Amino acid sequence: MFFYQRGIHLMIPIVRTSPYRPILAAVFAAISVLMIISITGCSKDDSNDKAVKADGIQEITLMTHDSFSASTDVIQAFEQANHAKIIFLKSGDAGEALNKAILSKNNPIADIFYGVDNTFLTRALSENIFVAHDSPLLDRLPESLRLDPENRLIPVDFGDVCINFDIAWFKQRNLDPPVCLEDLLAPRFKDLVVVENPATSSPGLAFLLATVARFGQTGYLDFWKGMKQNQVMITSGWKEAYWGQFTAASKGTRPVVVSYASSPAAEVYYAKNPMDKAPTGVMVDNGAAFRQVEFAGILKGTKKLELAGKLMDFLVSKTFQEDIPLQMFVFPANKEAVLPDVFKKHAVITDQPARLDYDIISKNRESWIINWTELML
Numbered sequence: 001m002f003f004y005q006r007g008i009h010l011m012i013p014i015v016r017t018s019p020y021r022p023i024l025a026a027v028f029a030a031i032s033v034l035m036i037i038s039i040t041g042c043s044k045d046d047s048n049d050k051a052v053k054a055d056g057i058q059e060i061t062l063m064t065h066d067s068f069s070a071s072t073d074v075i076q077a078f079e080q081a082n083h084a085k086i087i088f089l090k091s092g093d094a095g096e097a098l099n100k101a102i103l104s105k106n107n108p109i110a111d112i113f114y115g116v117d118n119t120f121l122t123r124a125l126s127e128n129i130f131v132a133h134d135s136p137l138l139d140r141l142p143e144s145l146r147l148d149p150e151n152r153l154i155p156v157d158f159g160d161v162c163i164n165f166d167i168a169w170f171k172q173r174n175l176d177p178p179v180c181l182e183d184l185l186a187p188r189f190k191d192l193v194v195v196e197n198p199a200t201s202s203p204g205l206a207f208l209l210a211t212v213a214r215f216g217q218t219g220y221l222d223f224w225k226g227m228k229q230n231q232v233m234i235t236s237g238w239k240e241a242y243w244g245q246f247t248a249a250s251k252g253t254r255p256v257v258v259s260y261a262s263s264p265a266a267e268v269y270y271a272k273n274p275m276d277k278a279p280t281g282v283m284v285d286n287g288a289a290f291r292q293v294e295f296a297g298i299l300k301g302t303k304k305l306e307l308a309g310k311l312m313d314f315l316v317s318k319t320f321q322e323d324i325p326l327q328m329f330v331f332p333a334n335k336e337a338v339l340p341d342v343f344k345k346h347a348v349i350t351d352q353p354a355r356l357d358y359d360i361i362s363k364n365r366e367s368w369i370i371n372w373t374e375l376m377l
Contacts, residue, residue, distance in 0.1 A: 060307050061087040063101060063110030063299070065094045065202075069327040070320070078314045084307060093237060094202040094294075098124055101299065105129045111308045114156065114296040114315065119205050121147055121295070122362035130297035133309055137316045140334045145293050147358065153295035156315050159330035160261040160350050161206035162289035164280050166248035169255035178256065180286045181214050185226035194233040194245040194254040197377075199369050201237045202292065207258045208372060209361065210290040213354035217364065224375055234376060248280050261289060265347035266329045284350035291353040294330070 068090065079085055091097035094115045101113050105127065116124045124130070130152035138151065145155035163184070165177040178184055184193055196204030212220045233254055235241040242259055245252035248267070264278030271279075283289075296315050298308045314320055321332035325343045332339075339347075 057083055057085050058304065058307055059085045059087055060112070060304050060311055061089055061110040062311065063089045063091055063097065063113045063115075065097045065115035066090045066092055067328060068114060071323050071327060074320055074323045077319060078311065082307065082310055084311075086311070093200065095120060095200070095205070101129060102127045105300070108299045108301040110299055111302040111304050112296060112311055113299055114294070116153055116295045116297065117202055117206075118147060118291075118293045118295075118358065119202065119209060119361060119365065121153065122358055123365075124295075124297075125152060126362075129300055131300050131302075131305075133298050133312050135309075135313050135316060137313055137334070140336050141316060142333070142335055145333050147293065148295070153297040154312060154316060155293050155333040156296050156321075157324050157328065157330040157333055158291060158293040160284055160289040160348065160353060161203045161210070161258065161292050162261050162350070163283040164242075164246070164248075164257050164259040164263050165283070166246065166255035167279055167281050169247050177281055178283055180283070181211065181223065181288050184232075184256070185223070185230060187230070189256065190230045192254055193227070193230065193256040194235060194241045194252070195227075195258045196238055196241050197234055197236050197373075199373055201235075203238050203258055203260070205365075205369070206290040206292050208368060209356055210288060210354040212364075212368060213290070213356045214287050217368075220368075221371060221375055224372060228376055232376075260329065261348035261350065262325075262329045262331070262343070265325075265342050265345070268346050269326065269342045278346045282348050284348055285352055287352055287354045289350045289353050291350075292330075293333075 068088070075086055089110050091100045094117055097113070097115055098120055101108075101110070108129075113130070125148060132151050133154065134151055135154060138146070138154070141155055145158060147153075147155070163178060163181075167177070170177045175188065178189065183189065195207060198205040198208040208220075211223050214220075215223045233241075233245060235245065238259065241254075241257050242263075243250050245254045246257040246259075247253065247255045261282045261284050264280045264282060267280050268275055268278050296312060298305065298312060302308050316334055318334060318337055321334040321337035324330060324332045324337075325340055325347070329347075331343075331347070331349065
């Protein structure tokens with residue numbers, strides 16, 4: 001395993017696609033949820049429950065996006081302290097996983113959901129699938145990250161989605177890397193950039209929102225028209241873009257990619273040979289980065305509310321929070337968590353993130369995606 005990734009998707013990575021593909025993806029997601037429900041419905045009352053009752057261990061299911069990762073010893077710390085077993089239900093990218101949680105809300109397939117981000121926050125809350133949890137650790141989470149005043153969704157981690165570039169690629173050609181979004185429209189960046197589809201990828205959506213914040217609701221499409229003229233490549237998810245096309249991490253041909261401002265720390269941490277400087281740079285100034293916050297919440301309908309509350313508290317505890325950076329390469333939400341040295345040296349958090357009111361995002365997110373899809377695909 002190389003390092004984290006923030007989205008695996010059902011859709012096949014392509015540059016051009018049918019406008020009906022999102023509809024088909026939704027249909028496939030619904031079918032997969034029905035299959036999961038039918039399978040879990042048959043198994044919950046059979047041998048698994050008998051085994052749990054026999055040894056006194058209570059199982060709790062944590063539904064996550066595919067990028068979730070945690071150290072075995074950290075998970076075991078919770079399990080041993082609570083005489084419990086965590087069952088992980090990885091369910092696709094953040095948007096795909098949320099769709100499955102919504103479609104199964106009348107017969108929940110998990111007890112807790114982790115992975116709702118701030119781009120889907122209002123949608124998640126409007127579906128009324130979470131119950132409030134007033135964790136005793138809330139005061140250790142910055143107010144800027146606590147976006148749900150009712151604490152149905154509690155922040156677990158955050159990071160900045162931004163442009164990453166291959167430092168060596170530009171140096172070898174004596175070219176300047178981009179420093180702002182407008183640079184990407186210059187002729188010298190033709191055929192050099194790869195981005196993720198905002199309809200299928202959470203970092204893709206975050207980057208789209210950054211362009212809306214930068215150029216406005218009437219100007220962002222002009223930016224994307226220029227990107228299209230510059231032959232931007234579009235993939236369905238982060239993995240396909242970063243591992244499949246980015247020159248610094250693959251045999252691809254694109255030295256500019258949408259990723260995270262913490263990606264350089266991951267490159268250093270997983271390098272085969274020790275390095276003092278990251279091989280990748282990031283573009284985070286001038287509103288070019290969008291801050292992505294990820295939340296967890298207890299799913300309404302759980303029959304294990306007390307244990308679910310304990311697991312929620314554990315997710316924001318120092319034990320779990322200090323495990324996050326080197327597992328998922330994002331920043332912990334708990335301000336008391338100590339960062340590893342590689343994060344302190346190489347991961348970046350901008351003081352100039354793109355800003356959009358969450359009500360505006362909620363009202364316009366789907367239309368922005370539709371307009372982007374009609375233009376780009």
